[in-house]
Amino acid sequence: MEIIKTYLEIKKFKFLLQQTVIREIRVRYKQTYIGILWAILQPLAFSCIFYFLFSYIKGGLNSKEHFIILFFSTSLWTFFSNSVSFATNSISGHPSLITKVYFPRIIFPMSFVAVSLIDLSINLLLATVLHVILLNQIPNMLNFVYVIPAIAFIIILTLNCAVLLSGLNVFYRDFKYLVPISLQLLMFITPVMYTMNSNIGENIKSIIIYNPLTPLFDIFQKSIINIPVITEDIIRLLVVGLITILFFEFNLRFFKKLNSKMADII
């Protein structure tokens, strides 16, 4: 099992992963005035824009609920999108390190996912606080049964994309340009600025269901605003989760192959 092998190797280099994450956070917010607050500003700005622009696709929610759900969804989307876009160039952006020192290269894409994960935790915490203030209620604890696996699968899916793209970008620099466009298009077919109950038209809905992110975001949104989750949703969640984990195994094997040629190509 390549997943276990990779885990053991990263465990050996735990301190390096930690240092890479610290370094990335320091570099990112060095010479900025508001520092880590930038992490909150991004999903906040997005949810405000969506709130005012797309009020007609509320999907039967009141305005407060609508804003809360937008903030939760955009936080999660920002995590996915930032991780993938930063990770793509994470290995190819450090040619001097790759050709001069040995270390497990997978540390680089992983550290970018870890940095975005810190941002996500801050945002989810803030979203929960807003939930309590605006809706005057604590999120339903029972729904965490769905929220936690949904987030966990999104993290694995993000790792998949980050590792794969960081490796491929060493060989084909086209991915650096392909990724931002794909992410933008992907956002429109993921329930981020709308929910599956919104009036977005049957045509689009028939496309959306083929997006692996859809069942994960859908069950996440439903749990947040207490829309009952049906068995079909749970089955979809588990199927996507299982495929993601299987794909991760193959992905790591593929990365290992790429890894042996990286220093010669970069």
Next chain:
Amino acid sequence: MNNSCINFTNVNKRYTISDNGSYASLRDDIANILNFKKKKKTHLEAIKTMSFTINKGEIVAFIGHNGAGKSTLLKLISKITQPTEGKIKVNGRVATLMELGAGFHHELSGRENIAFFAAILGMNKEEMIEAAPKIIEFSELGDFIDIPVKKYSSGMQLRLGFSIAVHVNPDIFLLDEIFAVGDKQFTQKCFKKIDELIAKNITFILVSHNEEIIKKIATRALLFDHGQLVFDGDVNEAYNRYNSTIKIETKL
């Protein structure tokens, strides 16, 4: 018996050079597949079937012209790149000091870079915390340690890099052209430290064009020419041969 720390058996390293520049592009590859065209590939044999063993505690110099394969060998030893054929066995922790400032992040201070660089060389947290004050003291950077590395001179970067590498407690130490910069005083300090490490039975591999320094420290020399090992043994003898090849070439 098991005294060898680096063992090369029939190692071969080929680089593939594609005819259309160094970077592959998805467009070209897809076009080639669609046209059923086989891409022309040129192979460059950096290391031609080579075997040697280096024992623990030896101080070995790699000598040869540019392009003889010295740097590729260092990359193979440190696992940065994989051999095309053959087997490489390396026992112990390898510390590489390949190039000035490689691995430093220029926006971060010297102190912040110590943590990262030490981690990359394979240290864990406890070792780093213990070694950090020694590294700072050895580097003689003083108050500069909290200033971004981008403001350092090349000599200061070298001092920091060397200080970190010698405190990692490596079993094998690869030094590639590191005596080019740095003032006399620090170079002498480095030699003193190297002597200390030699006493601890640490293996050294040196690549330098500075004959004087190599002759002073090395106990064995490997002479390379166009990816082949042409001489293995005494340092002075290796230099005689190396220098004679230069003379012939200049006469022509």
